[in-house]
Amino acid sequence: MKVSTAVILVGLLGLSGCQTRTNTSEQLAQQRAIQERQRQQQLAEQRQRVQMQLEDTDARLTESQQQVQQLRAELSSRPTHADIQTLENRIAALEQMIQRMEIQRAKDREEIVEILSQRMASVLSKQQATQAASSGRTHVVASGETLSAIAQAWRVSSQSIIQANNLRNPNNLRIGQKLIIPGS
Numbered sequence: 001m002k003v004s005t006a007v008i009l010v011g012l013l014g015l016s017g018c019q020t021r022t023n024t025s026e027q028l029a030q031q032r033a034i035q036e037r038q039r040q041q042q043l044a045e046q047r048q049r050v051q052m053q054l055e056d057t058d059a060r061l062t063e064s065q066q067q068v069q070q071l072r073a074e075l076s077s078r079p080t081h082a083d084i085q086t087l088e089n090r091i092a093a094l095e096q097m098i099q100r101m102e103i104q105r106a107k108d109r110e111e112i113v114e115i116l117s118q119r120m121a122s123v124l125s126k127q128q129a130t131q132a133a134s135s136g137r138t139h140v141v142a143s144g145e146t147l148s149a150i151a152q153a154w155r156v157s158s159q160s161i162i163q164a165n166n167l168r169n170p171n172n173l174r175i176g177q178k179l180i181i182p183g184s
Helices: 002-076 081-135 147-154 158-165
Strands: 138-140 178-180
Touching (some): 147 158
16 A cells, blocks of 8 residues: 555646646747737837827928929019019009008007096996986995995895996995985
């Protein structure tokens, strides 16, 4: 029995060694397959980058060819010295005319702004006087007051105060500013 047990043990140990070698060779094969897939993926990415660079180069080449054709066309129809002098004179005259027009435009703009400012001031003062007379209520803004606090104190909406006073920025009230409080 001792001999057969030893033979069996030696046989098992031998099988165990074979199995380890088999596992090691399978692992190596798997690693090689993984490395091969990674290399193929890297090659595919590199091919894609090269393809994109090629397309970009083709686009730049086409653009350069178009520019060369445009320059050739311009060079083939070169004007004479007299033509150039005539064009320069016309350009100078146009520049002077544009300058005069810009000066006149600035004056006209100032005049229009002045007229509109006067009319708006007149209309606003009449409107405020009418609103103040109709409601008879005004509020003088004190330090630290907000529009919402004023509206709450007078029991009206903030929006109605904004509309009654044509406030462009209701968050920018000034101390001493008179606000018309609309009737509720």
